[in-house]
Amino acid sequence: MSSALLADLRARGLVFQVAGEDELPAWLDGGMRTLYCGFDPTADSLHIGHLVPLLMLRRFQLAGHRPLALVGGATGLIGDPSFKAQERQLNTPEVVAGWVDKIRDQASRFIDFDAGDHSAEVVNNLDWMAGLDVLAFLRDVGKHFSVNAMIQKESVRQRLEREGSGLSFTEFSYMILQSYDFAELNRRYGCGLQVGGSDQWGNITGGIDLTRRMNSDRVYGLTVPLITKADGTKFGKTESGAVWLDPARTSPYAFYQFWLGAADADVYRFLKYFTFLPVAEIDELERADAERAGRPEAQAVLAREVTRLVHGEEGLAAALRITESLFSGELGGLSEDDFRQLRQDGLPASRVARGELPETVTQMLAEAGMAASGKQVKDALGRKAVLVNGASVGWEENGAPAEVFARGRALFGGYYLVRLGKKKYHLFEVA
RNA sequence: GGAGGGGUUCCCGAGUGGCCAAAGGGAUCAGACUGUAAAUCUGACGCGAAAGCUUCGGUGGUUCGAAUCCACCCCCCUCCA
Numbered sequence: 001m002s003s004a005l006l007a008d009l010r011a012r013g014l015v016f017q018v019a020g021e022d023e024l025p026a027w028l029d030g031g032m033r034t035l036y037c038g039f040d041p042t043a044d045s046l047h048i049g050h051l052v053p054l055l056m057l058r059r060f061q062l063a064g065h066r067p068l069a070l071v072g073g074a075t076g077l078i079g080d081p082s083f084k085a086q087e088r089q090l091n092t093p094e095v096v097a098g099w100v101d102k103i104r105d106q107a108s109r110f111i112d113f114d115a116g117d118h119s120a121e122v123v124n125n126l127d128w129m130a131g132l133d134v135l136a137f138l139r140d141v142g143k144h145f146s147v148n149a150m151i152q153k154e155s156v157r158q159r160l161e162r163e164g165s166g167l168s169f170t171e172f173s174y175m176i177l178q179s180y181d182f183a184e185l186n187r188r189y190g191c192g193l194q195v196g197g198s199d200q201w202g203n204i205t206g207g208i209d210l211t212r213r214m215n216s217d218r219v220y221g222l223t224v225p226l227i228t229k230a231d232g233t234k235f236g237k238t239e240s241g242a243v244w245l246d247p248a249r250t251s252p253y254a255f256y257q258f259w260l261g262a263a264d265a266d267v268y269r270f271l272k273y274f275t276f277l278p279v280a281e282i283d284e285l286e287r288a289d290a291e292r293a294g295r296p297e298a299q300a301v302l303a304r305e306v307t308r309l310v311h312g313e314e315g316l317a318a319a320l321r322i323t324e325s326l327f328s329g330e331l332g333g334l335s336e337d338d339f340r341q342l343r344q345d346g347l348p349a350s351r352v353a354r355g356e357l358p359e360t361v362t363q364m365l366a367e368a369g370m371a372a373s374g375k376q377v378k379d380a381l382g383r384k385a386v387l388v389n390g391a392s393v394g395w396e397e398n399g400a401p402a403e404v405f406a407r408g409r410a411l412f413g414g415y416y417l418v419r420l421g422k423k424k425y426h427l428f429e430v431a
Numbered sequence: 432g433g434a435g436g437g438g439u440u441c442c443c444g445a446g447u448g449g450c451c452a453a454a455g456g457g458a459u460c461a462g463a464c465u466g467u468a469a470a471u472c473u474g475a476c477g478c479g480a481a482a483g484c485u486u487c488g489g490u491g492g493u494u495c496g497a498a499u500c501c502a503c504c505c506c507c508c509u510c511c512a
Contacts, residue, residue, distance in 0.1 A: 087507090230469085234458085237458090237459095261467070264469065265468090267468090295465095296466080360479095360480050362480065363480080372459085372476090373476085373478070374480080375460095375476075376475075378475090379460075379474075379476090382462095382474095382475095383461060395480095399481095421462090424460095
């Protein structure tokens, strides 16, 4: 059942490195296997950079295996130095503990906890690390690690070689902690495979070695590739920062828009990475798009699929509702109810008292978060790139927000849909 | 403990007394072109509507004037012990 899974993963380009390549297919075919992937709490939400490994767990579960999602309550207190340019700031245990809870809930949505013998589980490495005493750790675990080998790892090389940065013992030890996780999960759950991002290769192989030494068991590792964009810029960033999985941080609408904006050069790859659509279907879509010459459909498919995966049917419906009303036609078609709905569905919105309008339009839009600074709004105003309920606003009106947001220009008494540039919308309610 | 090197605007990285809100590149934002693409071209890019205000690790000082000079402090790196 599982060589087929591996073949599919390869076809999707999801396999970057494999530890134990020769035996892994047979091992997977040999029955239900347990695998894990770790997620360190470095914020109160996961972001789309975590999506590929998260979906990986699900892919394995769908193929009949048992996934463990590990939340790094302990490792999150230390900080992974892998390929990081600088030493990281430590977070307090209270803060990390709070993040652990949130991330546990998020990760849980992607795996099935009610799947019989291959039901997923969420584990926290703080459970076995918290009670570990230093001497036991150094004697029983540390003794298996060769510093000579550790400093050879590519993941820390930069920190060791580059002038201007350093590596504390704390972060250097991270690899040992993660390795110990693997050995511990192997002991507790018979876990035999760790998946992770390509930056985790060093940590994964460390765990494989430790498991062999401590448990005399042969275990495997698999990394997924780093997601890149054809234009060389970093994947997963928008002007407002990371794209989060938490709807309170990145609304389903913004999430949907992010994927919709995928470049042609990336979109078919992304479909393979981030959706469960069969590869053949994706290839067919690519062919059709190429023939059509014009606007491709792939972005819409990608946005729909991934938004549904992360935010469910309801989140997707909300995203589509907003997208359609904003980008495909007349605002006139919207009812007062629709405006309320838009706000609820995640369109950025704010409420201002009519008596408390700021002195300038730039101030108003910047404060609403439509632009990083008033300067940017100024630029947009000067280029006729600001529309209020469809009507262009010029720089000369900057000093008169009361006129720009006059009652007579409102929709349904107090709604002003402001557009800045081509894609940024904000709903103002002036009462 | 000793010797040396370094901390500049989101990032990289110039800048050693006025011409510096600070070169250049990247990222980002806006415009044109388009498909809510890509590439390209244009403009913006510390904050502010403006007057003006606040920056170059920190604190003091020298000077008409400092990112640039001096003192002390903090942090980082390299080598030696």
